[in-house]
Amino acid sequence: MSSGTPNAFPILGDSYSTAGVTGAVPRITSLLIKPASAVCNLDCEYCFYLDRDADPYKELPARRMTHDTLERLVDSYLFYSYPASTFAFQGGEPTLAGLDFFTKLVDFQQQFGRGGQAVSNSLQTNGVLIDKDWCQLFRQYHFLIGLSIDGPEEINDRYRFNKAGHGTWKRVMQSLELMQKEKVEFNVLCVLNQANVDKPRDVYRFFRKLGIEYMQFIPLAEFNPDGSPMPFSITAEQYGRFLCEVFDLWWPERRKVRVRFFDNLAEGVAGQKPGSCTLHETCDSYVVVEYNGDVYPCDFFVEKEWKLGNVNLDSWTEIARRQKRFSFAAKKTLAHPECQVCEYQAICHGGCPKTRHGPQRRFEDLDYFCQAYKMAFSKAVGPLRKEVEKLYGQSAALTPQHISPY
Ligand code: SF4
Ligand code: SF4
Secondary structure, X not given: OOOXXXXXXXXXXXXXXXXOOOOOOOOOOEEEEOOOOOOOOEOOOOOOOOOOOOOOOOXXXXXXXXXXXXXXXXXXXXXXXXXXXXXXXOOOOHHHHOHHHHHHHHHHHHHHOOOOOEEEEEEEEOOOOOOHHHHHHHHHOOOEEEEEOOOOHHHHOOOOEEOOOOEOHHHHHHHHHHHHHOOOOEEEEEEEOOOOOOOHHHHHHHHHHOOOOEEEEEEOOOEOOOOXXXXXXXXXXXXXXXXXXXXXXXHHHOOOOEEHHHHHHHHHHOOOOOOOHHHOOOOOOEEEEOOOOEEEOOHHHOOHHHOOEEOOOOOHHHHHHOHHHHHHHHHOOOOOHHHHOOOOHHXXXXXXXXXXXXXXEOOOOOEOOHHHHHHHHHHHHHHHHHHHHHHHOOOOOOOXXXXXXX
């Protein structure tokens, strides 16, 4: 929909109501569920969730999703999202909800799913609690696991600590090896920080030596209240250099190994909607479900002002129609002047509002990682375009588009 199309969805104001929202609305295509909220059994120095003032639940000590909320969530979402339903679990640390919780999840999915309905489950974990029983459940029901590890021991243990302040690498490696032995499908989530961002070769080779064929790199950008980056945050130039070097390492084995950033870019170049919301036009493809059933539009905006409803009280259709959802979704389209003339705008869409940081956090600022995106796009888009054209016969045009679909 171009900006010239009549707007079916009133998005002005942050009303909790659905009044006046008519016609088809973008579907909620996946859930990110936090069964233990932001509670974690580790104490990583760089963690976004630790001591977050805006977290509405931070004063509550015991945060676990009940079986009743889980039942209601699975029942209602399977009905809403037929025929394909995606459940992604994250935290904090989601395994703190316990093996019994996830066994119940599968029971409910089997009970409420309809014939032919496809259900996929994924879970991001720090790996500390993973044992044979967890592996058995993951393997039996084809969970896709994302395991957090930042590279070799000296890199990982620079910031990833347990509650006693000790490094976690040895324990995580036990889980990694166990998952390999038990044939659990998993990929690695590597946070790019000041310990590893200048070592792309060491990091990539470390994962490849372990036989890892799917990697996600998550750039770390946390800021002090005055807007200055915290010491472990990386610069845009460092992130750009990292991506460019990893691209060179990955390219010869691109048919075998997956690097999420380039996967998503290839999807965009092929004219498909990329898997990562950072490259979407608007922020409305998934929602977060907190431990008590509260729903938010994004994990980085679990804040009172963005609450969309609660699965115990509202239907998914109502939640999908909340004006506040459209209001949040459209914030991404407040593009910086530089984005409006950028040759990559049609693929980048201004990055992620979470990292649009001037001294004050404002949705209309330029993404902190803009320079990195430009470096990576200028390196990768050309070769990816040729590859896509070889496979599909054509690629998508990167002509600038009208920015707002709302
Ligand atoms: S690369 Fe930078 S200028 Fe271009 S669209 Fe992305 S954030 Fe905006
Ligand atoms: S704010 Fe960023 S992470 Fe959140 S939905 Fe938008 S693009 Fe995705």
